[in-house]
Amino acid sequence: MWKTTALLFACACSTGAPPLHVPLGSAEMVPLAERVYAEPGLSADEHRALLEAHRQAAARIDEVFGPLPSPLALTFFCKSAACKLAFDADLGASASSPDLGFARDGVTTTSGWQVLNVVIVTTQGATTARTLTHELVHATMKNWARYDASPTWFNEGMAVVIAGGPECPSPFDPAFDVTTLDTKETWQAHLQKPGVSTRDIYCQARDAAAKWAARYREPRALGAALRARLSALARSP
C-alpha cells in the first residue's frame, strides 16, 4: 500500500494545478501523475505500467508534434466497463472491448462538467501505450481543427500511422475505397455492417493516410505538415 502512496506523492503536480476530482461510483479516479488518472482499485504494479505507457505515448506525441499550443490532453485509464461507461453512458456493449479508447471534450467532476481535452483508454497490458497514443493523436489534432473538419478516414488512418499499429494483415478488399468514409456517421455505419472487419478498415485508412504522410520523412516534418493541413481546414468554410 505504501507504494501507491509513494506514487501519489510522486505526482507532485508541478504546475500547481490541483488534481481533478472525477467521481467513479462512490470513489474517485486516482491521480497517478499530473494530468494522468486511473480507475481506483488498481495495484501499484498496474500504476507503474500505466505511467510507463503514458510516458511512451507522450514521447511519441512530442516526437511528431513538438511543443503544443495547449497542454497534452488529460488521460483517464479505465480497466472496467463501468469506468468507461462513467465517461460515456452511450458506449453500450462496446464498453467491454479490451482495446477501446476515445477522446472527449470534457469530464464530469464533483463540481460539475468541465470542458477539457480528455482521452479515456482501456488498460490492457502491452498495447495500452499504442491505444493511448492513438487517442492522444486525435486529442492533439484538435489544437488546430475539430475532428469533423477532416475526413474520418484521414483522422483514423493518421492516428494508426503515428501510433504505429495495430499490425495489419493483408490483403484487404481492394475493391473497397476507404476514403468514401469521410464522416463519423459513415465510418461508424460501415463498421457495423455484417462481415466488415474493424481492423481491416483501420488498416485501409492507415494505408490511405500513409500515402499522404510518406512525403514527410522526419516525424517533426509530418507533424508540421499535419498542423498546416488542419489549420487550413479550420479556416475553410
Ligand SMILES: [Zn+2]
Ligand atoms: Zn481513432
